Amino acid sequence: MLFFILPAAEQYLGDSLTWSFLKKIDTRMQQVGWFCLVILVGTGLFQMSSHPSYEGFLTIGTPWSFAILSKHLVIGLLILASGYTTWNLDPKITRLRFLQKDEEDKPKSLELKRLEALKIKALWISLGLILVILGLTAWARTS
Helix, strand or coil, rough: CCEEEEEHHHCCCCHHHHHHHHHHHHHHHHHHHHHCCCCCCHHHHHHHHCCCCCCHHHHCCCHHHHHHHHHHHHHHHHHHHHHHHHHHHHHHHHHHHHHHHHHHCCCCCCHHHHHHHHHHHHHHHHHHHHHHHHHHHHHHHCC
């Protein structure tokens, strides 16, 4: 979204069309994303418990177990950030956009601008957390 869809939408669509377009894509991507997250957590827990270095719940005696614990904590942060975006931020943006729908010629409210900027920041934070998770995965695999 950050690297391809958002820049292209901003370049070729008007402001109101950009966010309408992004809302449709975002809704579909969130559904797929939450499903994939559930699958990844389930398979990750299975793989972790079958790993030879696994010594038990919250046992952090090896670099592998510390990397895995750190990874789980970062995944928890990613879930919190995604949940905040999905169930708090997006509904507020949708509500404000709906209220301003009849006022296309008027500039966006400051609150809507603030929420949209916060949504972009949340996407960047999620991307950063995903990169940290990948780094922790690589660390665990080399331990």
